[in-house]
Amino acid sequence: MLYDKDIREPLFDFLDNIYVPNRIIEEKQMGRSRADAVLVTPEAVFGIEIKSDADTYARLKRQVRDYNLFYDYNYIVVGTRHAYHIQEHVPKWWGIITVEMENGRADFYILRHPEKNPKVKWKRKLSMLWRPELAHIQEINNMPKYKQKSKDFVIEKIIEKIPEEILQLQVCEELMQRDYNEIGKVIENYKKQS
Numbered sequence: 001m002l003y004d005k006d007i008r009e010p011l012f013d014f015l016d017n018i019y020v021p022n023r024i025i026e027e028k029q030m031g032r033s034r035a036d037a038v039l040v041t042p043e044a045v046f047g048i049e050i051k052s053d054a055d056t057y058a059r060l061k062r063q064v065r066d067y068n069l070f071y072d073y074n075y076i077v078v079g080t081r082h083a084y085h086i087q088e089h090v091p092k093w094w095g096i097i098t099v100e101m102e103n104g105r106a107d108f109y110i111l112r113h114p115e116k117n118p119k120v121k122w123k124r125k126l127s128m129l130w131r132p133e134l135a136h137i138q139e140i141n142n143m144p145k146y147k148q149k150s151k152d153f154v155i156e157k158i159i160e161k162i163p164e165e166i167l168q169l170q171v172c173e174e175l176m177q178r179d180y181n182e183i184g185k186v187i188e189n190y191k192k193q194s
Contacts, residue, residue, distance in 0.1 A: 001053045002079040002106070007099055008036075008050065012104035013076055014097075015039055015048075023176045028128070033059070033066040038042065039075075040129075040175040043168070045125065046114070047069035051086070053079035060089055068119040070128065072168075075114055083111070091118055122164070126168045133174040133191075134158065140170070147193075 012024050030047070039046040047067040061118040067074045068091070075095040076088050083098045090096070095114030099106050126134070134154050138145060141162050146154050153166070158167065 014108045030070045031066040035065045044072040047074045052082040069124040073114040
C-alpha cells in the first residue's frame, strides 16, 4: 500500500524531469481546501492533488471545485487502488498520474495529460499572491499603487488593466521568485511604506 509520504518526494523528482524549470510549493490553501502541491512553470500554474492508496474520495468533489477555481492545469496523482476508477471522479481536462511500487521505488506513469482548465478564475488565481507581489506587478505595469485600498480592489484593478497573456507570465514569475525565507521582511517593509 502506497501512502502520501511514499509518493510526495519521488513525485516531485518525476515532475522536475518533465517541467524545466519549475518551482513546487507544498500545502497551499485554496478556498476551503488545501492543494497538496502547486507546480509553477514560467507559463502556467498547476494544482496537484495526491490520493494515496490510504485515501478515499470523500472530499474529492469539493477539492476538484476549489482546484478548478485557482489553477491553469490540474493533476491528480493516484496509487494503484484508485487507478482504474479515478477518471470517473475528475473532469476530463485533469491530468492523471498513476504510481506503483516497483523494485522498492515509486514508479510514475502519465495516464492522461492535463488540458487547460476552462473554469479558472483570475481573481482566485491572483489571490495566491502576497500583497508585495501584487505591488510589484502594479509597479512593472506602471499602475497606481492603491496602498490604502484592499487586496480585492487591487486584484480587480490588475485584472482590468493588464492583458491576460502578460499577466499570466507575471503571476508565474512572482511565484517562481517567491522567497519564503525573506517574506517576513518584505511584508514588513511593504507595510512601512503604506
